[in-house]
Amino acid sequence: xxxxxxxxxxxxxxxxxxxxxxxxRVKSSVQPHRRQTKILTKHRSSSQYRNYRWISASPSxxxxxxxxxxxSTDFDTINxxxxxxxxxxxxxxxxxxxxxxxTKPLPxxxxxxxxYLINYFCKTPKLGKKIRGQRRAMWKKLNEQRKNVxxxxxxTSDIVTPSFGFLFLGALMTSIVPNYWGKCIQxxxxxSATKGQLLxxxxxxxxxxxLEALFTGIRGSLFWIGGCRANYNVRVxxxxxxxxxxxxxxxxNETGYLLSRLNSDVNxxxxxxxxxxxxxxxxxxxxxxxxxxxxxxxxxxxLWTFAGIVLVAWLSAVYGDLARQLAEKVxxxxxxxxxxxxxxxxxxxxIRAFDGAEIESDKFEAAQSKALELEEVQAWAYGTHKFxxxxxxxxxxxxxxxxxxxxxxxxxxxASELTTFMFYTGFVLESSNEVGDQWxxxxxxxxxxxxxxxxxxxIPVIRDPPASGNASASAPGIVNGAEADSVVTNxxxxxNNVAPIIALKNVTVEYEAMERPALMGINANxxxxxxxxxxxxxxSGKSSMLRTMLRFYDPSVGAIELDGQDLRKxxxxxxxxHVSLVEQEPHVFPMSLMENVLYGIDKDDxxxxxxxxxxxxxxxxxxxxxxxxxxxxxxxxxxxxxTLDTRIGEGGRSLSGGQRQRVAIARAxxxxxxxxxxxxxxxxxxxxxxxxxxxxxxxxxxxxxxxVMVTHxxxxxxxxxxxxxxxxxxxxxxxxxxxEDLLQDEGSLYAxxxxxxxxxxxSTLGQNxxxx
Ligand SMILES: Nc1ncnc2c1ncn2[C@@H]1O[C@H](COP(=O)(O)OP(=O)(O)OP(=O)(O)O)[C@@H](O)[C@H]1O
Numbered sequence: 001x002x003x004x005x006x007x008x009x010x011x012x013x014x015x016x017x018x019x020x021x022x023x024x025r026v027k028s029s030v031q032p033h034r035r036q037t038k039i040l041t042k043h044r045s046s047s048q049y050r051n052y053r054w055i056s057a058s059p060s061x062x063x064x065x066x067x068x069x070x071x072s073t074d075f076d077t078i079n080x081x082x083x084x085x086x087x088x089x090x091x092x093x094x095x096x097x098x099x100x101x102x103t104k105p106l107p108x109x110x111x112x113x114x115x116y117l118i119n120y121f122c123k124t125p126k127l128g129k130k131i132r133g134q135r136r137a138m139w140k141k142l143n144e145q146r147k148n149v150x151x152x153x154x155x156t157s158d159i160v161t162p163s164f165g166f167l168f169l170g171a172l173m174t175s176i177v178p179n180y181w182g183k184c185i186q187x188x189x190x191x192s193a194t195k196g197q198l199l200x201x202x203x204x205x206x207x208x209x210x211l212e213a214l215f216t217g218i219r220g221s222l223f224w225i226g227g228c229r230a231n232y233n234v235r236v237x238x239x240x241x242x243x244x245x246x247x248x249x250x251x252x253n254e255t256g257y258l259l260s261r262l263n264s265d266v267n268x269x270x271x272x273x274x275x276x277x278x279x280x281x282x283x284x285x286x287x288x289x290x291x292x293x294x295x296x297x298x299x300x301x302x303l304w305t306f307a308g309i310v311l312v313a314w315l316s317a318v319y320g321d322l323a324r325q326l327a328e329k330v331x332x333x334x335x336x337x338x339x340x341x342x343x344x345x346x347x348x349x350x351i352r353a354f355d356g357a358e359i360e361s362d363k364f365e366a367a368q369s370k371a372l373e374l375e376e377v378q379a380w381a382y383g384t385h386k387f388x389x390x391x392x393x394x395x396x397x398x399x400x401x402x403x404x405x406x407x408x409x410x411x412x413x414x415a416s417e418l419t420t421f422m423f424y425t426g427f428v429l430e431s432s433n434e435v436g437d438q439w440x441x442x443x444x445x446x447x448x449x450x451x452x453x454x455x456x457x458x459i460p461v462i463r464d465p466p467a468s469g470n471a472s473a474s475a476p477g478i479v480n481g482a483e484a485d486s487v488v489t490n491x492x493x494x495x496n497n498v499a500p501i502i503a504l505k506n507v508t509v510e511y512e513a514m515e516r517p518a519l520m521g522i523n524a525n526x527x528x529x530x531x532x533x534x535x536x537x538x539x540s541g542k543s544s545m546l547r548t549m550l551r552f553y554d555p556s557v558g559a560i561e562l563d564g565q566d567l568r569k570x571x572x573x574x575x576x577x578h579v580s581l582v583e584q585e586p587h588v589f590p591m592s593l594m595e596n597v598l599y600g601i602d603k604d605d606x607x608x609x610x611x612x613x614x615x616x617x618x619x620x621x622x623x624x625x626x627x628x629x630x631x632x633x634x635x636x637x638x639x640x641x642x643t644l645d646t647r648i649g650e651g652g653r654s655l656s657g658g659q660r661q662r663v664a665i666a667r668a669x670x671x672x673x674x675x676x677x678x679x680x681x682x683x684x685x686x687x688x689x690x691x692x693x694x695x696x697x698x699x700x701x702x703x704x705x706x707x708v709m710v711t712h713x714x715x716x717x718x719x720x721x722x723x724x725x726x727x728x729x730x731x732x733x734x735x736x737x738x739x740e741d742l743l744q745d746e747g748s749l750y751a752x753x754x755x756x757x758x759x760x761x762x763s764t765l766g767q768n769x770x771x772x
Contacts, residue, residue: 227274
């Protein structure tokens with residue numbers, strides 16, 4: 001009911017002036033509509049965590065609630081300057097704050113943590129065994145990650161050696177400093193030291209402190225650089241590796257999930273190097289140096305220190321296991337949330353059209369809230385660990401203090417030695433504590449980074465053969481100046497026993513999630529001169545056949561041969577040099593018009609002034625010719641105002657659907673392909689644009705040897721003078737022949753589809769009726 005009201009108000013807003021609309025909005029703010037009241041009530045009465053609190057939901061309701069205090073109820077005061085009024089009513093802060101992402105009250109968050117812990121320690125069956133197994137796996141993973149970082153993240157000796165060298169030197173200086181501190185304090189406290197002793201202590205302290213600062217600074221910069229370089233290397237490699245994956249990989253991995261891996265997960269790798277590894281190693285080195293001092297001063301007393309440290313380390317290990325598990329879960333939930341966000345942005349128009357912002361926002365909040373829930377558990381776990389380990393350390397220090405007092409009292413060690421011993425005890429304890437802390441964080445990051453490295457190392461199911469050396473492979477036509485030696489005419493030359501350009505031999509295509517194959521036992525030959533249309537009902541397998549010819553998918557049975565070569569033995573570059581595609585809704589890249597047409601073709605010239613690579617005049621002319629052939633003129637003074645260097649696409653100039661389609665045709669024909677594939681090239685166009693695109697395609701045929709087109713519109717079959725139609729039904733070829741011959745057979749599926757579209761036999765068709 002509320003939706004209906006909201007829609008009618010919106011509708012009214014579009015068809016009448018804005019004032020009544022605003023007034024109706026202001027009225028609704030004075031008397032909050034039912035939906036608002038209902039949602040607010042729900043929010044107050046429920047203590048459930050998953051309770052979304054959209055105080056007002058539809059875009060139209062952005063006008064409500066906050067305006068009540070500022071807008072007079074005297075509606076006559078609203079003047080005709082609707083825009084000004086509208087702007088004054090719109091409060092961006094209030095609009096943002098109308099959405100109140102729900103968080104748990106702290107006691108609820110704590111009790112959730114307690115339940116999580118109970119479940120973790122008590123309810124998990126055979127936890128000890130499981131954890132031991134996990135630890136073993138963890139060490140294995142760590143070693144693997146070390147290798148990955150060294151090889152894939154480019155963390156090689158040129159940066160590792162100086163980083164670790166300065167880390168070692170810095171830690172050494174840090175460990176020496178307490179020794180001089182002890183001496184200085186001893187001189188000041190006892191007043192019995194000579195001037196020479198005081199000078200020695202002060203100079204020692206000054207020199208070691210300065211060196212410590214210098215080495216620490218250099219070490220910090222080097223580790224930071226190492227982390228940035230690792231991020232950079234891994235990110236570029238991951239992006240590249242993802243682009244090489246087969247089409248089916250993207251069917252099962254959402255873009256948002258992959259983006260999350262590319263951004264936040266990769267960041268973790270750099271963070272581990274620049275911070276966690278840095279701190280762990282430094283603290284560990286300090287721990288070792290400090291321990292040497294402790295043992296030197298008193299082996300007996302230091303035993304007590306180490307016993308305490310073992311206890312703290314055990315606590316850290318338990319915490320580390322928990323933290324690792326939590327981190328893996330958090331990472332996965334964040335990836336899910338990113339996937340939700342990505343879908344909502346990519347479908348923003350549909351969402352706007354159906355007023356689905358609330359639904360999408362709720363979905364995103366739900367995904368985020370799962371992560372938040374686990375993050376809060378992480379935070380409480382950290383606090384617990386901190387409390388327990390700090391308490392343990394304090395007890396240990398008090399115990400040691402008493403022990404030192406007893407040793408001093410019995411004359412075992414002089415006061416100066418005992419003071420230094422206590423300094424080093426604190427120093428060593430702090431280092432071990434920090435190692436435990438950072439160790440847990442490294443474990444957390446290992447979980448996140450392993451999926452990144454797994455993706456980098458993933459071998460695509462469909463990939464280039466190891467070494468092609470294939471004689472038929474050649475660069476695109478423009479590079480070698482080749483023109484198509486045979487234009488696509490109406491009718492092929494199979495009668496002359498010429499080998500087909502592309503042959504499908506008993507091809508079966510299966511998708512993972514599908515019970516039934518999309519294509520079954522397909523046999524088809526496309527010859528030079530062929531213009532073939534793939535026709536059939538929705539879901540009959542037309543696009544699958546087209547995509548398999550491009551090797552987006554491999555047949556599970558049978559083979560596809562291009563010029564007598566199995567597609568599986570050709571590289572992607574070789575296939576792309578022979579086969580071009582015009583998609584249903586082609587995308588243009590945010591680049592110049594010329595770069596869009598020459599996409600995938602290397603620059604062949606160098607700018608003499610800047611030294612930058614560029615396309616030669618020969619290429620520019622070829623692009624202009626192809627664009628003009630495709631119906632996009634670029635000569636000076638053309639009606640579209642386009643030049644070869646006009647930047648188009650995202651952030652540049654927008655083109656209409658038909659214009660984009662024609663740019664895509666130019667992109668396809670500039671390679672003079674042997675086979676031009678068209679995937680419903682006119683489906684998304686109006687009749688005027690369709691006419692222009694059909695004209696472009698007719699000219700494009702002059703640049704290619706053969707054409708295969710998927711189409712629902714049988715009018716296009718006639719306009720493009722198709723000589724053969726392959727009719728598919730439930731993944732099988734059920735009819736094949738000249739379109740006019742198929743039309744003659746009234747019982748054929750082709751004739752039935754044609755009838756549904758009002759297409760009749762040639763004899764009854766007006767000569768000028770090209771498309772329907
Ligand atoms: N990537 C995919 N993953 C799983 N199944 C798929 C995939 N692509 C297509 N299918 C399934 O394969 C079958 C054939 O689909 P295809 O897209 O080839 O048919 P089509 O004839 O081109 O349909 P339309 O005319 O509606 O585009 C359908 O049942 C479809 O659901």
